[in-house]
Amino acid sequence: MVQPALHDDAASTLLPRAETRRLVDRLRAFGLDKHVDLPQIAVMGDTSSGKSSVLSALSGIAFPSAGELTTRCPTQLILSHAHTLHGTVRLRRFQSTAAPATVTTITTLDQVTSAIEALTTQLLAEGQSISDDAIEITLQGPSFPDLTLTDLPGLVRTVRDGEDPRMIPRVRQLVKRYLAQERTIILAVVPANVSMHNSEILQAAAEADPTGARTLSIITKPDLVDVGAEAGVVELLLNKTKQRRLGYHMVKCRGQHALNTGVSIADARRDEAAYFASHDVWRTIDRSLLGTQNLALKLSALLTDTIEAALPAVAAELDSQIRDCKHRLAELGAPLDTPEARRRSFSNVARTVTSRLGMALDGSYNDLSFFDNDEVGADNRLRAQLRAFESEFSSAVADHATVTTSMADDAARSVAVGDYVHVRAADGSWTLDQVTRLHERPNEVLTTSQPTHWLTYSLDWRHLPRLNLDAIKTLMVANRGDELPLFLSYTTFANIVRQQYVRQWHAPMHSLYGSYARSLKVLLGRAIASSTSVGALQRHLTSVATDLMTSLGRAMEETLDEALAMEARPYTMNTDVAAGFHRQRSMPLLSALDALADESDDGRVSIGAVKAVVQLHCMTHESLDDLQARDLLWALQAYLHVAAKRFSDKIPMLLQARFLVPFMTELRHQLATTEATDAILERLLRDGNATARTELAAKLRALEQAKAEIHAVV
Incomplete structure (x- = not known):
């Protein structure tokens, strides 16, 4: 009493x-x-x-x-x-x-x-x-x-x-x-x-x-x-x-x-x-x-x-x-002198470890002593860490899915009477105009809007802008197969996607897995240390979990490589690819026509100017390689935009479904069955606290008496 x-x-x-x-x-x-x-x-x-x-x-x-x-x-x-x-x-x-x-x-x-x-x-x-x-x-x-x-x-x-x-x-x-x-x-x-x-x-x-x-x-x-x-x-x-x-x-x-x-x-x-x-x-x-x-x-x-x-x-x-005695005795737990006591003690430890791991993975940080600790509480919030790693992974994939373009350098390109060019207006903007006369001096012209004032190249006028397709043409030529030059080849497209883009997703993908594995291992150590396990039991729990991580990790790496291999074969039923391709093809022309109309006060434009814009965007004066290179550029941009997003979602989902979830499921199973036999527990749970418990009990008796x-x- x-x-x-x-x-x-x-x-x-x-x-x-x-x-x-x-x-x-x-x-x-x-x-x-x-x-x-x-x-x-x-x-x-x-x-x-x-x-x-x-x-x-x-x-x-x-x-x-x-x-x-x-x-x-x-x-x-x-x-x-x-x-x-x-x-x-x-x-x-x-x-x-x-x-x-x-x-x-x-x-x-x-x-x-x-x-x-x-x-x-x-x-x-x-x-x-x-x-x-x-x-x-x-x-x-x-x-x-x-x-x-x-x-x-x-x-x-x-x-x-x-x-x-x-x-x-x-x-x-x-x-x-x-x-x-x-x-x-x-x-x-x-x-x-x-x-x-x-x-x-x-x-x-x-x-x-x-x-x-x-x-x-x-x-x-x-x-x-x-x-x-x-x-x-x-x-x-x-x-x-x-x-x-x-x-x-x-x-x-x-x-x-x-x-x-x-x-x-x-x-x-x-x-x-x-x-x-x-x-x-x-x-x-x-x-x-x-x-x-x-x-x-x-x-x-x-x-x-x-x-x-x-x-x-x-x-x-x-x-x-x-x-204090009662608190310390409670911390030491019950004596481990029977199989039932050892099973009960091991079950409590296993439940503490798996519960804290599970909460950390689910983002349910309800265990205040583990997740709100001033020193390491924030570091135990694994799901928040994984989200940060996933964001870095997504950015890296997006960077390696970007098709860079530039405008062609036309400084050395010749100009002829009748060509349409851009002329700098008084407000600094560029408007469409037609060349009417060439000066003896190179790159000086008169235009319809400037019939008496000679315009200097780059300062007063410029060629209509066009894409620099040299790099994409080089890729196209290097990856061509047996094909006709009339339309874009799927084989060429697939080769470029695989060699120039998908292959570069390998490093960030495995880096993400490495971040998952390292963070899980660190959290595992903290979860085990936060339980009442000591000595042999702590080492045993660490060994079981580490072996499981290693086994699942090997399979996970194979799964990731398979997922990457799938991306090497471009495929999608997502209509955003077609929509993106058509948008890339039509929007520049439509934007140029709108700009041409905006230059006129009454909305009327020259048929010649319209023809020049259409010819520029349809590349009527360019080679078939140029036409194919432009279509390839637009196709790559449209497809990679969709594929990169798909891959950025798929890899974290695979890591969750094939690594984290199986790890927790199998760890709980092993700690409840194969790794919790009476023979194992008798070896692990030798009561190292028996002396301390006896001394505390004697002290408590003396104090209460x-x-x-x-x-x-x-």
């Missing part, structure tokens, strides 16, 4: 102080501290700063303590007040996938010391000179305060003979991980006889907590301060120098001599009280700043206050991480 998120005022519902602390201990027992920073007190210090002695004084437990490094891993001490002594010790592995730890039951404090030594020996045997695993000591008893502390290995600068030098940076890395946690109270332990400016732990704490809002400095070994040098320590205790919001506290725990002579923890506490009460300087200090007993009370209250302040944020973080625990008590 989904529980509501905690509101920000959750901490205002006050729990009993001890219960507040126990709540966080239970959350930590669920493993929540691996995912959410929980309020805690971490004891840190340089080697032999007296950390273990402080813990012993607070708990009554004799921690392994000597002049050398003793703590090899975080040691979490969970103390609760109870009528009888009982508890457990276990090794809590940092990696959640590790096997469950053996729990040692505790009935005496001596057993705690032995258990710590045994677990430390185990870590060393595993090759862990410094470990992220934690020794968790949970104790209830009549002499314990309600307090949870985590002791960290001491910072070291050198190692002893035979010790791993890598432990130096490992300790720093471990301590830094705790320092960085915003909900961790830093209990920085420093000896009184060491300059605070040279303390590595105080420097590290200042970097992580510049304002000192969560740093409480514990001053140990006050008996080692030289007589007369106490003033500097007093300034620290009173928080006058190196000020921190949580300030400082001083304790005097068992030193090495006391340990060697067997002084008990209880006797050490009494010695501490007597020492502070009798010392000339320390007895003048506020009692709340001195002694183990006051430190225990201070830490218990500080931890509880920190927990109460942090609970709303912890609860909000729980909600956020629960949502923690959330339920908070709601149960708040």
